[in-house]
Amino acid sequence: MTRRWSILTPVCAALSLLQIACGPATTYDVVVANGRVMDPESGVDGVRHVGITGASIAAISERPLRGTRVIDASGHVVAPGFVDLHEHGQQEESYAMMVRDGVTSALELEVGTGDVAPWYAARDNAGGQIVNYGVSVGHIQARMKVLGDPSKGLLPTGIGGSGAATEAQIAEMESMLRKGLAEGAVAVGFGSAYTPGATMAEIERMFRVAAEGGASAHIHMRNNVAGLDSTIAAAAAAKVKLHIVHVNSSGDTNLVAFLDHIKAARDKGQDVTTEAYPYGAGMTEIASALFDDWKTWPDSRFGQHQLVSTGERLTRRTFEQARKQGITNATVIIHGRSEEQTRAAIVSPLTMIASDGFIENGRGHPRTSGSYSKVLGKYVREEKALPLMDALRKMTLLPAQRLEARVPAMAKKGRIKVGADADLTIFDPATVIDRATYEDATIPAAGIPYVIVGGQVVVDSGKVTTARPGRAIRAPVQ
Numbered sequence: 001m002t003r004r005w006s007i008l009t010p011v012c013a014a015l016s017l018l019q020i021a022c023g024p025a026t027t028y029d030v031v032v033a034n035g036r037v038m039d040p041e042s043g044v045d046g047v048r049h050v051g052i053t054g055a056s057i058a059a060i061s062e063r064p065l066r067g068t069r070v071i072d073a074s075g076h077v078v079a080p081g082f083v084d085l086h087e088h089g090q091q092e093e094s095y096a097m098m099v100r101d102g103v104t105s106a107l108e109l110e111v112g113t114g115d116v117a118p119w120y121a122a123r124d125n126a127g128g129q130i131v132n133y134g135v136s137v138g139h140i141q142a143r144m145k146v147l148g149d150p151s152k153g154l155l156p157t158g159i160g161g162s163g164a165a166t167e168a169q170i171a172e173m174e175s176m177l178r179k180g181l182a183e184g185a186v187a188v189g190f191g192s193a194y195t196p197g198a199t200m201a202e203i204e205r206m207f208r209v210a211a212e213g214g215a216s217a218h219i220h221m222r223n224n225v226a227g228l229d230s231t232i233a234a235a236a237a238a239k240v241k242l243h244i245v246h247v248n249s250s251g252d253t254n255l256v257a258f259l260d261h262i263k264a265a266r267d268k269g270q271d272v273t274t275e276a277y278p279y280g281a282g283m284t285e286i287a288s289a290l291f292d293d294w295k296t297w298p299d300s301r302f303g304q305h306q307l308v309s310t311g312e313r314l315t316r317r318t319f320e321q322a323r324k325q326g327i328t329n330a331t332v333i334i335h336g337r338s339e340e341q342t343r344a345a346i347v348s349p350l351t352m353i354a355s356d357g358f359i360e361n362g363r364g365h366p367r368t369s370g371s372y373s374k375v376l377g378k379y380v381r382e383e384k385a386l387p388l389m390d391a392l393r394k395m396t397l398l399p400a401q402r403l404e405a406r407v408p409a410m411a412k413k414g415r416i417k418v419g420a421d422a423d424l425t426i427f428d429p430a431t432v433i434d435r436a437t438y439e440d441a442t443i444p445a446a447g448i449p450y451v452i453v454g455g456q457v458v459v460d461s462g463k464v465t466t467a468r469p470g471r472a473i474r475a476p477v478q
């Protein structure tokens with residue numbers, strides 16, 4: 001048998017180069033036929049037929065393939081499924097919105113969780129999710145627990161944010177982060193903007209724990225350009241891989257300086273990356289430390305704030321009311337950034353696309369439902385502000401590569417190649433666009449008729465199916 005293969009294999013290879021069939025044709029579980037396959041890793045950009053067996057890509061061919069199910073992708077782009085490194089909505093309602101925006105892997109790496117094993121168990125035990133999911137172990141959450149913050153939500157509303165930690169408390173946080181990493185956390189999350197009581201020395205101690213575990217540190221940082229510089233310096237001292245979340249909102253009117261300083265650190269050899277979402281408004285919990293100075297604001301500033309639960313714009317009086325009720329985790333959308341800032345963040349070669357999305361009971365930010373389609377429709381097609389392949393690289397290969405050192409399985413995501421996970425997003429480049437608004441964040445994106453996760457069709461003719469192939473993205477458990 002060995003001998004027979006040794007003769008036949010090169011013959012078949014030669015015949016296949018000549019595009020002549022050799023042996024019985026394989027029938028794939030799913031074939032995505034006639035689509036324009038775009039793979040940012042190899043640079044492939046051409047019409048191909050993709051054959052899927054089980055959860056993996058088994059063939060990419062210029063000739064038609066036979067499949068049990070054949071999806072005709074004529075006129076459509078076939079891209080690797082989008083990998084979102086910043087997604088707070090880690091439940092079915094959010095997954096169902098983001099998957100129609102092309103996301104196949106959603107990771108909560110900024111805030112993360114204080115309790116990694118139960119976080120995964122809750123989702124694994126549900127028998128699969130619509131998309132793949134993963135989490136960081138979070139300094140914010142560890143701090144809330146160790147200092148005894150009153151909030152039960154994602155962010156502190158009291159001492160967990162503003163309090164100073166003792167040496168013993170810092171050591172306790174370190175051991176919580178170490179435990180989370182041992183349980184397979186994908187990264188370590190930080191929000192120094194939400195924990196003004198945490199000194200940079202405390203942050204640097206936590207960076208060192210991340211570095212020990214080979215994990216990247218994903219941080220919502222504070223204090224503008226000076227804060228960026230001190231964060232980069234702390235990361236350099238700790239030798240940790242640093243990821244600055246939402247440079248568009250953290251940079252705000254200093255966006256250009258932010259990007260310059262990140263580039264300067266990279267040029268010196270430091271591992272610093274960043275991300276952006278394509279909206280001029282942010283969103284956060286109204287009781288968080290970001291608004292601790294609200295009493296000093298001019299009256300005119302309150303109107304930039306829109307309560308997520310009702311859609312109403314706030315005044316000094318209604319802001320105060322909502323903030324008092326913030327213990328129940330009222331969220332607020334903050335308007336005000338210019339379109340020029342948003343565009344500059346999206347087109348920068350330094351940024352990945354990440355949604356920072358969240359939706360619950362039908363209320364949330366449109367970035368949950370439209371970040372990726374808005375980049376593809378508005379910035380790529382309408383404004384021609386960046387090439388399609390560059391946009392796809394920001395959505396697929398770059399975020400997958402960010403996590404690969406700690407999560408080797410990410411080397412199979414963000415690419416279209418034989419052996420890669422069959423996570424695919426199929427969209428019409430002529431019509432893809434976001435439709436969600438600040439008033440209704442649940443309107444799904446248009447122009448993304450098919451999404452495949454782990455070889456199973458989860459969006460079929462624009463509708464979410466009953467398939468739940470999404471699996472945990474997790475670092476090896478120690």
Ligand SMILES: [Zn+2]
Binds near residue numbers: 086110356
């Ligand atoms: Zn966030």
